[in-house]
Amino acid sequence: MNKCRFPAATLLSLGAWLIWPPLQLCLADSLTPKGTDVSGFLVESHSTEIYAGGCIVSSEEDTFGRYLTRAWRLNAGSHQGVALAGLSVVLVEHHPSANLAKKGVMPQKAFLYLPDSATAAQRAALQAWVETQRLASEFTEVCTVPVSFTAEGKTLTLTAGDRVAVQAQPAPPCENGGCGQQLWYSPRSAGFLDTEILLTAATRVSQPDHQLKWDAGNRRSTFVGRFMDRTDAATVADHCPSSCEVCP
Numbered sequence: 086m087n088k089c090r091f092p093a094a095t096l097l098s099l100g101a102w103l104i105w106p107p108l109q110l111c112l113a114d115s116l117t118p119k120g121t122d123v124s125g126f127l128v129e130s131h132s133t134e135i136y137a138g139g140c141i142v143s144s145e146e147d148t149f150g151r152y153l154t155r156a157w158r159l160n161a162g163s164h165q166g167v168a169l170a171g172l173s174v175v176l177v178e179h180h181p182s183a184n185l186a187k188k189g190v191m192p193q194k195a196f197l198y199l200p201d202s203a204t205a206a207q208r209a210a211l212q213a214w215v216e217t218q219r220l221a222s223e224f225t226e227v228c229t230v231p232v233s234f235t236a237e238g239k240t241l242t243l244t245a246g247d248r249v250a251v252q253a254q255p256a257p258p259c260e261n262g263g264c265g266q267q268l269w270y271s272p273r274s275a276g277f278l279d280t281e282i283l284l285t286a287a288t289r290v291s292q293p294d295h296q297l298k299w300d301a302g303n304r305r306s307t308f309v310g311r312f313m314d315r316t317d318a319a320t321v322a323d324h325c326p327s328s329c330e331v332c333p
Contacts, residue, residue, distance in 0.1 A: 123162035123169055123214065127274055127312040128241065130154040130251050131186045132290075135270045136282045136305040142269045150184030152177065152290050152299045153192065153220075154251060155274055156243060157312065158234070167210035172203050173234060174211050175245050177290055178221050179297055185220075186270040195221035196292055198245040199229045217314075220273060225295065239283070241309075248291055253307040256284035272308045280310040 133150035134141055156175040163169055178185060178192035185192055197215060199208045212227060230246030240254040272280060287302040 122164060122314050123157075123159050124313040124315075125160035125162075125311070126158040126309070127277060128154075128156040128243070128251070128253070128307065128309050129272050129274050130253065130285055130288060130307040131270070132288070132299050132301065132306065133184060133186050134304050134306055135186060135308070136266050136268050138265045139267075146184060150186045151181065152179055152297075153185040153273065154249060154288070154290060155218075156234070156251075157215075157218075162314075164210045164214040167206050169207060169210060169214070172200055172207060172211060173232065174199060174215055175232070175243070175249060176215055176219060177249060177292075178219065179292075185273065188271070188273070192221040194225040194295065194297070195219050195223070196248070196295075197224050197227045198232065198249065199227065200232050201229050202232075214314075218275065226292075241283075250287070250289040251285065251307070252287045252302075253283040253285050253309070256282070256305055266305070274308075274312065276312040276314050277308070278311040278313055280308045283307040283309055 130153075131150060132152040133145045154175065154177050156173060158173045159169045159171070161170050175198045177196045177198075179194045179196075180190060180192045183190045197212060199211055203211065208229065212224075216224075228246065228248065230248065232246075233242070233244045235242045241252070243249070243251040268282070282305055285302060285304050285306045288299065288306075290297065290299040292298070
């Protein structure tokens with residue numbers, strides 16, 4: 086059952102440990118550095134193509150990109166003295182008429198999904214931490230829901246109650262060796278250590294109380310990678326072993 090309160094945003098828990106190569110080499114050690122509040126894995130999924138040919142991107146620039154879905158898997162750290170390792174959250178943000186993939190565009194609504202498996206203290210701390218990550222000025226709605234997150238190879242499947250569902254996977258290669266695509270947008274999320282672009286095979290966002298719905302697929306629209314939110318000025322190199330293949 087969904088348990089929602091207002092105002093709020095959409096937060097989701099990724100119940101399963103997410104590891105896919107080549108990131109596996111770095112997860113255990115490099116994501117628990119000194120001075121880090123929280124660290125782990127981040128998924129940022131847009132409702133517009135982020136890696137495509139120029140004609141596709143220009144045709145979607147002013148009509149797509151209304152939804153931004155982000156999910157954090159916290160592998161280490163705490164906030165406000167509450168341990169958050171092993172928990173996940175999801176945030177869906179929306180703008181009625183602008184493309185949220187563009188820098189500087191701020192959402193007008195934010196829906197937070199908190200994991201029903203967390204304690205009340207952990208949910209409060211998760212909500213407080215996501216407040217530092219959100220782009221919107223406040224949460225429109227906060228819900229506590231069952232969350233499922235599975236990963237098989239580089240294919241991920243994510244659900245938050247009956248409100249959010251995302252399936253992403255590696256994009257197939259072009260038959261002719263190149264299709265003229267290029268990267269048009271950069272991540273809106275802070276703290277990415279490395280990123281990879283996945284094909285969003287299917288995505289669904291439904292907020293019936295706010296007349297919001299997005300249902301699409303087969304779009305190169307999802308960033309994935311490790312993230313770190315730290316309080317000191319230490320660099321990633323201070324904490325990432327030299328043998329780690331994906332470190333900057």
